[in-house]
Amino acid sequence: MPTNGPLFLGIDGGGTTCRARLADAAGRRLGEGAGGPSNITTDLPRAAASILEAARAALAAAGLDDGAFGRIRAGFGMAGGNAPREAAALAAWSFGFAAQTVASDADVACLGAHGGRDGGILILGTGSQGAALVAGRSVTVGGWGFALSDGGSGAILGRAAARRALTGHEEIEPASAFTRAVMARFEASPPRMLAWALKAIPRDWAELAPPVFEHAAAGDPVASALLADHVDEVAALLDRLVELGAGRIALMGGLAAPTRPHLPARFDAVLVEPDGDALDGALALAGLGSAR
Amino acid sequence: MPTNGPLFLGIDGGGTTCRARLADAAGRRLGEGAGGPSNITTDLPRAAASILEAARAALAAAGLDDGAFGRIRAGFGMAGGNAPREAAALAAWSFGFAAQTVASDADVACLGAHGGRDGGILILGTGSQGAALVAGRSVTVGGWGFALSDGGSGAILGRAAARRALTGHEEIEPASAFTRAVMARFEASPPRMLAWALKAIPRDWAELAPPVFEHAAAGDPVASALLADHVDEVAALLDRLVELGAGRIALMGGLAAPTRPHLPARFDAVLVEPDGDALDGALALAGLGSAR
Incomplete structure (x- = not known):
C-alpha cells in the first residue's frame, strides 16, 4: 500500500528495455514497469525518457503518480553507465526525484546476483559486460559499446549474422538455410537490407541473434560457425x-540461457545462478536496506 | 584554355575524399579538385556539398567559376551509388549543371580501368566494392556499406584493429606492441576511445588500417592475424x-598497394594495372568521348 514514507526506485536500463521496480523502505515491492531502449552512450535523452516511462509505469502499478517523485530515492543501473561523461550527465538529469545514483548495468547486476558478496556476472544481452566484486573491490570487463566491444552480445552476434547472410546471398561465401532465412526478412533484397541497416540500433541487430541458435541446433553449418565464434567471445x-x-x-x-549449454566444461565449476536480479541490485544502489 | 563550349566533369566520390576532373569536349584536362567525404548512403547532403566543393576547385584550377555550371555535363561515380533511393536523390539534386548521371564508384572505376572493355575492379578504399564488365554486362560484388559489407576495406580493418586493441588492453586477449600502439592514440583510455568511436565515421576507422600493415611487417602477432583476416576477405x-x-x-x-603483396599466388595471372582511373571513367559516364 502506498504510504507517505520514502520510496525506492530501482532501474535496470539495457539497450533494448528499461525496467523499473518500486519498493518501500521495508523492501516491499510496490510495483514494476518497463520502458524503451536506455543505453546512455547510444542516446542519452532517449534513455532518460525510457527511465521516466518505466518509473511512471511502476508508480501506476503501485497506484501512485508523478506527485510521488519527491519521495523517491532512485538507483540507475545503465547500459553505458561506465562512460564517465554520460553517467555524470544522467546523474544531473532533472527527473524530480529526491535522490539518484548512477552505476553501470553490470554493477547493479553484480550487486543483485550475489547480494553484495564477492562474485562476478557476465551480462549477455543486447550488449555485453562482465563485472565482479573481488575482495570487496569492483572490477569490470568489456562494456564499451557496440562499435568497440560487446563481444558475446546479441547485437554483435546479430550483426555478424547479417553480414554473413549477405556474403552468402552474393555467393562470396557459401549460402545455407540460415543465410537464406536471414535474407528472407529483407525479401532477399540487399538494398532493403541496407535501408534497414542504416537505421538499425543495437536492439535491431540483436533480433537476428536468436535464429543463429535455432539454425545451429538444426545443424546449419553457417549458423554453427557463427555460434562457435560467439561462444569463443563469451569464453x-x-x-x-x-x-x-x-x-x-x-x-x-x-x-x-541459449549460450550456457555451448560453453566449455571448464566453466561448470564457476557458473552459478544469481541470488537476485539487476533490479534488486539497483534498489540496493538506491539505498534500500543500506541503513538496516 | 576555357572556351564557351560544353564541359565535362567527372566525380569520384569515396567515403574519405571526393575528387573532380574537368575536361573539354576534346578530352583535354582543364583542372582537378577535391572535396570531403561523399558516401551518399552515409550522408547524402554532405556528399552533395563535397561534390560542389570538388567541382568548384576543379573549375578554379581551370580559371572558371560557378558561371560555367550551365555548360557542365557531369558524371558522378559515388560510394553508395548502388543504393537506388540515394542514387535517385543525388541524380535529382539541384547543382545547376546542364546534365548529371549517377553510378557507383565501382562502375566508374571499372569504366576507367579497362577503357570500357570487359574486366573487373576491386576497390579497397575506406569502403570496398567489386565490379566487372563481363560480355558487356555489368555485375557488382559487395559495396553494401560499413555495417553490412565492405570486407577488405580500410574501415572494416580499422574497426577490427580498434576492437582487438581494446580486448588486448583489457587482457581479454593477448596484448602486443600493435594493440598498445593503437591504444596510445587514445592515451590508453577506453573512455576516450569510446568518445571517439561514438562519433567515428568510416573514414575515421580507416585511419587505423595502415598501422596494421606496418606492425605485421615487423612481425607483430596481433597485426599479422588481423592482416590474415583482411587478406581472406579480399581473396x-x-x-x-x-x-x-x-x-x-x-x-x-x-x-x-599494401594488400597486393599478401595475396595468394592464384591471383597473379588475373591481377592487372588499370588503364585509367575512376575519374577517367566518370568523364566517360558524363558523356565524354561517347560521340566519337
Whole structure:
C-alpha cells in the first residue's frame, strides 16, 4: 500500500528495455514497469525518457503518480553507465526525484546476483559486460559499446549474422538455410537490407541473434560457425573474470540461457545462478536496506 | 584554355575524399579538385556539398567559376551509388549543371580501368566494392556499406584493429606492441576511445588500417592475424569476381598497394594495372568521348 514514507526506485536500463521496480523502505515491492531502449552512450535523452516511462509505469502499478517523485530515492543501473561523461550527465538529469545514483548495468547486476558478496556476472544481452566484486573491490570487463566491444552480445552476434547472410546471398561465401532465412526478412533484397541497416540500433541487430541458435541446433553449418565464434567471445570474457578472481559467476541477459549449454566444461565449476536480479541490485544502489 | 563550349566533369566520390576532373569536349584536362567525404548512403547532403566543393576547385584550377555550371555535363561515380533511393536523390539534386548521371564508384572505376572493355575492379578504399564488365554486362560484388559489407576495406580493418586493441588492453586477449600502439592514440583510455568511436565515421576507422600493415611487417602477432583476416576477405571477393567471369581485375583504392603483396599466388595471372582511373571513367559516364 502506498504510504507517505520514502520510496525506492530501482532501474535496470539495457539497450533494448528499461525496467523499473518500486519498493518501500521495508523492501516491499510496490510495483514494476518497463520502458524503451536506455543505453546512455547510444542516446542519452532517449534513455532518460525510457527511465521516466518505466518509473511512471511502476508508480501506476503501485497506484501512485508523478506527485510521488519527491519521495523517491532512485538507483540507475545503465547500459553505458561506465562512460564517465554520460553517467555524470544522467546523474544531473532533472527527473524530480529526491535522490539518484548512477552505476553501470553490470554493477547493479553484480550487486543483485550475489547480494553484495564477492562474485562476478557476465551480462549477455543486447550488449555485453562482465563485472565482479573481488575482495570487496569492483572490477569490470568489456562494456564499451557496440562499435568497440560487446563481444558475446546479441547485437554483435546479430550483426555478424547479417553480414554473413549477405556474403552468402552474393555467393562470396557459401549460402545455407540460415543465410537464406536471414535474407528472407529483407525479401532477399540487399538494398532493403541496407535501408534497414542504416537505421538499425543495437536492439535491431540483436533480433537476428536468436535464429543463429535455432539454425545451429538444426545443424546449419553457417549458423554453427557463427555460434562457435560467439561462444569463443563469451569464453574469453569468462576466462578474464576468473583470472581477475571471480570465483563464482552468474550469466545474465537474454542470451545467457541459449549460450550456457555451448560453453566449455571448464566453466561448470564457476557458473552459478544469481541470488537476485539487476533490479534488486539497483534498489540496493538506491539505498534500500543500506541503513538496516 | 576555357572556351564557351560544353564541359565535362567527372566525380569520384569515396567515403574519405571526393575528387573532380574537368575536361573539354576534346578530352583535354582543364583542372582537378577535391572535396570531403561523399558516401551518399552515409550522408547524402554532405556528399552533395563535397561534390560542389570538388567541382568548384576543379573549375578554379581551370580559371572558371560557378558561371560555367550551365555548360557542365557531369558524371558522378559515388560510394553508395548502388543504393537506388540515394542514387535517385543525388541524380535529382539541384547543382545547376546542364546534365548529371549517377553510378557507383565501382562502375566508374571499372569504366576507367579497362577503357570500357570487359574486366573487373576491386576497390579497397575506406569502403570496398567489386565490379566487372563481363560480355558487356555489368555485375557488382559487395559495396553494401560499413555495417553490412565492405570486407577488405580500410574501415572494416580499422574497426577490427580498434576492437582487438581494446580486448588486448583489457587482457581479454593477448596484448602486443600493435594493440598498445593503437591504444596510445587514445592515451590508453577506453573512455576516450569510446568518445571517439561514438562519433567515428568510416573514414575515421580507416585511419587505423595502415598501422596494421606496418606492425605485421615487423612481425607483430596481433597485426599479422588481423592482416590474415583482411587478406581472406579480399581473396573471397576476388574469387567471386573471377567466378563471375572477370578475366582481368585491377585493384584500386588506398589499400590496393599494401594488400597486393599478401595475396595468394592464384591471383597473379588475373591481377592487372588499370588503364585509367575512376575519374577517367566518370568523364566517360558524363558523356565524354561517347560521340566519337
